[in-house]
Amino acid sequence: EARDEARSKFLKEQQLKKLEEKNSNQNNEDGVSDDEDNEDSLKVDEAKVDESKQMDFAKVEKRVRTTGGGSTGTVRNLRIREDTAKYLLNLDVNSAHYDPKTRSMREDPLPDMDPNEKFYAGDNQNRVSGQALEFKQLNIHAWEAFDKGHDVHMQAAPSQAELLYKNFRVNKEKLKTHTKDTIMEKYGNAATDEVLPRELLLGQSEREVEYDRAGRIIKGQETSLPKSKYEEDVYINNHTSVWGSWWKDHQWGYKCCQQTVRNSYCTGAAGIEAAEAASDLMKANIARKEAAEEAPAPAEEIRLATWGTEVPDDLVIDQKKLAEALHKEDERKKEERDERKRKYNVKWNDGVTPEDMEAYRMKRVHHDDPMKDFLN
Structure with a gap:
């Protein structure tokens, strides 16, 4: 079969060549005999090829690469067999979708791969190319x-x-x-306006530089100091010193006004004096408060001696007033026994002195004292 197909193809090619020569030389070949025409017709019959054996691109059907039909084309969409199929580039289930009907894969099956090493990046790469x-x-x-x-x-x-x-x-x-x-x-072009002269562009210069074993320059070109990426010598808001020139209480500030606020306005020497005065006033207030907490007030001492709480050691009592207070306490107790133990009377003065409290303490009966019966 292969031999027959090769023979039929060769004969068909020869016949086509002869027909082309005949058409080109038709005016010059009017005298061709009928015998030659018969021979050509016989050769054409022999050159007929069996169409059933041509299977490569002969079969034509509808509904190719379309959903509703209407277009025709070859059924086979061949690829080079050495190339990997689209659906085998990434076997992950959640990767790019492959449509077996149209044999298309729009998304990139390997999005994390280097673009220079990709052989196939999806059908969408053709949708953003050309026109x-x-x-x-x-x-x-x-x-x-x-x-x-x-x-x-x-x-x-x-x-x-x-x-x-x-x-x-x-x-x-x-x-x-x-x-x-x-x-x-309006503004000009600095790239074209400031053009160097031709003699400077083509000029040459010589310089001698000496290096040591470590590669440091000993003699010759001076080394340029590297510039810092931070701003230097920039004075803002009327300051005469840069930020960070002052340090106090773990805070940076300006030395000219001793302020620790970054974008504050400079107040100069007046601001320094005001800050020092405020600091001194605060220290004085703190010292005054501590002194007031340590020393009790005199009124507090009188109240403690009057209301029967702990008696201070430096309390001074007049003996005459104490004797009078003891006498008044005895009379009060007698009246309580005589007048049905009445405790309140309008004729008594409600003012209580330290001597009265001392007399009350001396005359008071302690019920828990085992010697209370022998006091009087």
Whole structure:
């Protein structure tokens, strides 16, 4: 079978060549005999190929790469057999979806792979290449123009929409050029204005530099100190010193006014004096408060001696007043026994002195005292 197919193909190619030569030399070959025509017809019959044996791209069916049919094409969508199939690039279930009917995989099956090493990055890479981007921008421009009041419709009048988009791009480019020229005319271009002279560009210079074994420069070009990435010698808000030149109580500040607030305004020597005065006043108030807490008030001592609590050691009692208080206490107790133990009387003075309290303590009966019966 392979021999027959090869023979039939060879004969068909020879016949086609002869037919082309005949058509080109038709005017010169009018005198060809009928015998030669018969021989050619016989060769054509022999060159007929059995169509049932041509299986590569001969079979044509409908509904190829479409859902509703209507288009025709070869059934076979061949690939190079050395290449890995799309659905075998990533065997993860949650990876890019592969549609077996259309043999398409829109998403990238290996998104984490280096783009330079990828052989296949999904069918969507073809959707953003070529004129697809221009068509997408054309649709977006038509939508935006319709929203702004222009009578444009991409599907109803595509030629009008494309012409309008082309004019829009031309006008936009002109506007950008005009804006650039205006700015260049007003401010100039430092890249082109300050051009070095030709003799300096082509000039040469020689210098001698000596290095030590460690690579340090001993003689020659001076080493330039590296610049810091922080701002240096920048004075803001009327300060005469930089931030961080003052340190107090674990806080940074300005030395000129001794303030520890970053963006504060400089107050100078007056601010330093005011801060010192406030600090001295605060220290004086703290010392006064501590002294007041340590020493009790005189009124408090009188109250303690009057109401029968602990008697201070430095309490001074007049003996005459104490004797009078003892006498009054005896009379009060007698009246209580005689007048039904009446404890309150309007004729008594309610003022209590330390001597009265001392007399009360001396005359008071302690019920828990075992010697209470022998006191009187």
